[in-house]
Amino acid sequence: MNQTQPNKPKMRIVFVGTFGVGKTSLIQQYCNEEFHESPVAIEKINKEDKRKKNVFDIEMVDSMGVEKDDPNNYFYFQKCHGCALVFDRTSQESFDALQQLYTNIKKYGSQDMSLILIGNKSDDSVVVQNGIAQQFATEHSMRYFALTAKQHSQVVESIEYLVDLIYKNYYKENKSCYIV
Template identity: 25%
Template sequence: LNLSLLEIFVLFPIRLELYLKTLSMSFFLFLAGIDFKIRTIELDGKKIKLQIWDTAGQERFRTITTAYYRGAMGIMLVYDITNEKSFDNIKNWIRNIEEHASSDVERMILGNKCDMNDKRQVSKERGEKLAIDYGIKFLETSAKSSMNVEEAFFTLARDIMTKLNRKMNDSNSSGAGGPVKITENRSKKTSFFRCLLL
């Protein structure tokens, strides 16, 4: 498998600094308030580089981020469980994604700050129902305690790779002129995935 870039957009109300500080290779690019980071993970024995664009879900970035949607392979929509408005905004972001992103982009909804249950305004059940309504996976996370943050990135990356492998297999099986054998050299290859945190 030779991927050039995997793009994941993450609509996030707060920064994932606790997760991203563990990067083995990282750098920050400050462009109009957008943090740009790189995280290398190993997924099913394959090294994957995630490019992460973090706009923290700010409204002023809505027009900027629509330009990035078209190439996205995955998008994370994240709300703050202690902030009802951030949850309500998820539907607006989904409409925006449906208008500008590829129809087969992988999506995931995350309810962040689950460590602050005493200040919760959005129940886990409401988050799950919203995800079911849109056919999207759902997790509750805590950037503070790192609960489920890594799992969320790995889950989305794995779903994207599964979809890409399926597309490659479909493409190979529909080719004319008989069977085609594809040999992969995985030993020295690293896939590159771009992730956008909005």
């Protein structure tokens, strides 16, 4: 905890989805305002977010697609305040994997974890239509964002929404929002 701002919330957000859906690109776009066609995988990155008189320390965790190779690996869901379920709109397979990922998050993550659904690569040849993705999001009480990691403003909008949701669910409700 930062000595100068004892009330500064520290949040952990995990980006979950099958390999190649763009989790790393989303994180790099939000944190560094950069997009790379073939990004180097990162496990986590920290960013300070300053908005509305609040300062947040955010740790963004990239699951790196381990869910496909080891569906029993729940390490990434632990001690997370928020989760972005990410799928590639050009891949039906990545969308089909969402239900199992969602089930595992609800089973092994915090019951207070805030969730959003991101359909990435919306600028490409789309296979998964917005209506189907929106239906999944509605059924699971999530907000859906159709975007491309190439556009900084779209990525910022989705992640800031999740940060605001975490803040509301944890900090404003006087629940712990500090990483242990």
